[in-house]
Amino acid sequence: MTETPEAPSPPERRSAVRSLLRLWPYVRPVRRTMIAGAAVTVVASCASLVIPLALKWIVDGPVAGKDPSGVWLGGALVLVLGVVEASLFALRRFLVARPLAQVEADMRADLYGHLQRLPVSFHDRWPSGQLLSRGTTDLMLLRIFLAFPLTFMLVNGVTILVGFVVLLVQQWMLGLVLLAPVVPLVILCTYFEERYSRAARTAQDQSGDLATVVEESVLGIRIIKGFGRHRGQERAFDALSGRLRGTELRKAHLLGMLWAVIMSLPELAIGAALVLGVLQVADGDLSAGTLVAFLSTALALRWPVESFGFLIAIANESATAADRYFEVMDVPVPADRTTTSASASTSATSATSATTVGGKSGAVPSPRPAGEGGGLRLEGVGFRYPDAPADAPPVLHGVDLHIRPGETMALVGTTGSGKTTLTALIPRLHEATSGRITLDGEDIAVMPRERLRELVSVAFEDPTLFSASVGENVLMGAGAGREADLARALEVAQAGFVHALPEGTRTQVGEQGLSLSGGQRQRLALARAVVGDPRFLILDDPLSALDVHTEALVEAALREVLAGTTALVVAHRPSTVLLADRVALLSGGRVTAVGTHHELLRTSREYASLMAGDEDRSAAADRTYARHEGGRR
Numbered sequence: 001m002t003e004t005p006e007a008p009s010p011p012e013r014r015s016a017v018r019s020l021l022r023l024w025p026y027v028r029p030v031r032r033t034m035i036a037g038a039a040v041t042v043v044a045s046c047a048s049l050v051i052p053l054a055l056k057w058i059v060d061g062p063v064a065g066k067d068p069s070g071v072w073l074g075g076a077l078v079l080v081l082g083v084v085e086a087s088l089f090a091l092r093r094f095l096v097a098r099p100l101a102q103v104e105a106d107m108r109a110d111l112y113g114h115l116q117r118l119p120v121s122f123h124d125r126w127p128s129g130q131l132l133s134r135g136t137t138d139l140m141l142l143r144i145f146l147a148f149p150l151t152f153m154l155v156n157g158v159t160i161l162v163g164f165v166v167l168l169v170q171q172w173m174l175g176l177v178l179l180a181p182v183v184p185l186v187i188l189c190t191y192f193e194e195r196y197s198r199a200a201r202t203a204q205d206q207s208g209d210l211a212t213v214v215e216e217s218v219l220g221i222r223i224i225k226g227f228g229r230h231r232g233q234e235r236a237f238d239a240l241s242g243r244l245r246g247t248e249l250r251k252a253h254l255l256g257m258l259w260a261v262i263m264s265l266p267e268l269a270i271g272a273a274l275v276l277g278v279l280q281v282a283d284g285d286l287s288a289g290t291l292v293a294f295l296s297t298a299l300a301l302r303w304p305v306e307s308f309g310f311l312i313a314i315a316n317e318s319a320t321a322a323d324r325y326f327e328v329m330d331v332p333v334p335a336d337r338t339t340t341s342a343s344a345s346t347s348a349t350s351a352t353s354a355t356t357v358g359g360k361s362g363a364v365p366s367p368r369p370a371g372e373g374g375g376l377r378l379e380g381v382g383f384r385y386p387d388a389p390a391d392a393p394p395v396l397h398g399v400d401l402h403i404r405p406g407e408t409m410a411l412v413g414t415t416g417s418g419k420t421t422l423t424a425l426i427p428r429l430h431e432a433t434s435g436r437i438t439l440d441g442e443d444i445a446v447m448p449r450e451r452l453r454e455l456v457s458v459a460f461e462d463p464t465l466f467s468a469s470v471g472e473n474v475l476m477g478a479g480a481g482r483e484a485d486l487a488r489a490l491e492v493a494q495a496g497f498v499h500a501l502p503e504g505t506r507t508q509v510g511e512q513g514l515s516l517s518g519g520q521r522q523r524l525a526l527a528r529a530v531v532g533d534p535r536f537l538i539l540d541d542p543l544s545a546l547d548v549h550t551e552a553l554v555e556a557a558l559r560e561v562l563a564g565t566t567a568l569v570v571a572h573r574p575s576t577v578l579l580a581d582r583v584a585l586l587s588g589g590r591v592t593a594v595g596t597h598h599e600l601l602r603t604s605r606e607y608a609s610l611m612a613g614d615e616d617r618s619a620a621a622d623r624t625y626a627r628h629e630g631g632r633r
C-alpha cells in the first residue's frame with residue numbers, strides 16, 4: 001500500500017509545437033473568435049506603441065515651443081490611447097472566455113467518453129490519479145494556454161516586429177544596438193526550453209502519482225486505520241510530495257535563469273542605446289524628442305520581450321499537458337467501435353420484451369432459442385492478461401462449456417483458478433485471446449456492445465455503488481421506463497432494508513455506497529443485475545457477504561428469476577451451488593468436469609474437496625468421496 005504507483009512510461013518526447021498542433025481539431029470550431037481576439041489584442045498592443053510617438057510630438061513640438069495648450073492636447077491624446085488599449089484588452093477577454101471554456105469542456109467530455117470505452121485491462125494498468133490529473137489539471141492548463149500564451153506569443157511577436165521597424169526607422173544605428181541580443185537570446189531560450197519541458201513533464205506525472213496516493217488513502221481509510229498504516233501511508237505521501245517539490249524547485253530555478261537572461265540582455269542593450277543616443281544628442285545628430293520616443297518605444301517593448309520567458313514556460317507545460325491528454329486518447333478502443341455504452345463495470349440493461357423480474361406480473365418471457373446453438377457456449381476459449389509475464393501460463397486455455405437456454409450453471413474452482421476472469425469474458429470486460437463465446441448462437445466478438453449489454457447482466461462479489469439514490473443505482477440495470485420493476489428486484493435481492501432508509505429508495509448512498517454494509521451493497525448490486533430480466537445473467541459469488549438466513553431467502557427468490565434466464569454463477573458455498581442445474585469445475589485453466597452437484601461429488605475428488613468446507617477439508621473430501629465410491633459399488 002505504501003508503494004508509489006507508477007504511471008505508464010511516457011512515449012518519446014515530441015516537439016512542443018507538434019504536441020500543441022494536435023489541439024487544432026478542438027480549436028477549429030472557435031478559430032474565428034480566437035483570430036478576432038488576437039486581432040483586437042494586436043491593435044491594443046500597437047496602440048501602446050503609438051504613445052511614444054505622441055510623446056515625441058509633445059517634446060519636439062509643444063514642449064520645445066513652450067506651448068501649454070499643445071501639451072494638454074498631447075496629454076489628452078496619450079490618455080485616449082491608454083483607454084483604447086485597456087478597452088481592447090478587456091474586449092479580447094470577453095470574446096475568448098466562453099469559446100475556450102467550451103473547448104475545455106469538449107476535450108474533457110471526449111476524454112471521459114474514451115475512458116468509458118477503454119477496456120478493463122487499460123484501467124487495470126493506469127493509476128486512477130494519473131487519469132484524474134489529465135482530466136482536470138492538464139485540461140485547465142490547456143485552456144489557459146489557448147486563452148493567454150497562444151494569443152500573446154503571436155501578439156507580442158507582432159508587437160516586437162512592429163516596434164523594431166519603428167525603432168529602425170527612427171534611428172537605424174540605435175535600433176541595431178537593440179537588436180544585437182536577439183541571436184544569443186534565441187540560443188539560450190532553446191537551451192532552457194528543452195530542460196524546462198523535461199522538468200514540466202516530470203512534475204505533471206508526479207502530481208498524477210500524488211493524486212493516486214491521496215485517492216487510495218481516502219478510499220482505503222478503513223484499512224489504513226484498521227492496520228495502523230497511517231504512518232506508512234504518510235511516508236509514501238511525503239516521499240512523493242518531496243519529489244514533486246524538488247521538481248517544482250528545479251522548474252523555478254530554470255525559469256529564474258531564463259527570466260534573468262531574457263531580462264538582462266535587453267536591459268544591457270537599452271543601456272548601450274541610451275549612452276549612444278545621449279552622445280548623438282550632445283553632438284546635435286539627434287533631436288531630444290527622437291531619443292525620448294526611441295527610448296519610450298524600447299521600454300514599451302520590454303514587457304513583450306520579457307514575457308517570452310513566461311510564455312515559453314506555459315507553452316511547454318501546455319505541450320506536456322497535450323501529450324499527456326493524447327497519450328490516453330491515442331489508446332485504441334479494441335474491436336468494434338460502434339459502442340457508446342457506459343462503464344463496462346456497471347450492470348447491463350435488460351431484454352426489452354419482458355416487463356418484470358422473474359416472469360411475474362404478466363411478464364412476457366423473451367423468446368429463447370433452444371437446441372444446440374442456443375444458450376451460452378464457450379468453445380476453446382483461452383485468456384492471458386496483457387500484463388502477465390511472457391513465461392506465465394495463460395489463466396484460461398481451451399475452455400469448452402455449454403449452458404443450455406434457461407439453465408443455471410454454477411462455476412466452481414480453487415481460489416485463483418480463473419473463475420472471475422472467465423465471467424469477465426462474457427460481457428467482454430476482457431477480450432478472450434482465443435476461441436469464441438456465443439450467446440444463442442451469436443458470436444459476442446462481432447456483436448455490438450449495446451446488444452451485448454442488453455443480453456447480459458452482471459453482479460460481482462465486490463459491488464460498486466455510485467453517488468446516486470438507491471433507486472438510481474438499481475435501475476442502472478434496466479432500460480428506460482423500468483421503474484415499475486424496482487420493487488420486485490429489491491424483493492428478489494431481499495433488499496427490503498432500503499425502505500427503512502431515511503428517504504427509502506430515494507436515499508443517496510454516497511460515494512461507493514460507503515454508508516451501507518457489505519451485504520447491503522451486495523444485495524443492491526444483485527437487484528441491479530436482475531432488475532432488467534436479462535436473458536443471460538452472470539453472477540460472481542454475489543451472496544458471499546450475506547448471512548445464511550438471508551442467503552436462503554435470496555436463493556429462493558433467485559430461483560424464480562433464474563428459471564427463465566441462462567445463468568452462470570460463480571459459487572464457493574454448497575448452498576450457492578444448489579441453486580444451479582449443473583456445475584462446471586474449473587481447474588488448471590480449463591473446465592475439467594461438468595455435471596450435477598451430486599454427480600460431481602461422486603466422480604470428482606477435487607470437487608468433493610472444494611465442497612467439503614474449510615475445516616479439515618481434505619479429510620472430509622476423502623470421506624465424501626469414499627462414501628460415494630462405496631455407494632456406487
Ligand SMILES: Nc1ncnc2c1ncn2[C@@H]1O[C@H](COP(=O)(O)OP(=O)(O)OP(=O)(O)O)[C@@H](O)[C@H]1O
Binds near residue numbers: 387388395419420421
Ligand atoms: N488484472 C490482472 N492482471 C494479471 N493477472 C491477473 C489479473 N487479475 C487476475 N489475475 C490473475 O489471474 C488468475 C485468476 O484470477 P481470478 O480472479 O480469475 O481467480 P478466481 O478463480 O476468481 O479466484 P477467487 O476464487 O479467489 O476469486 C490469478 O492467478 C490472478 O493472479
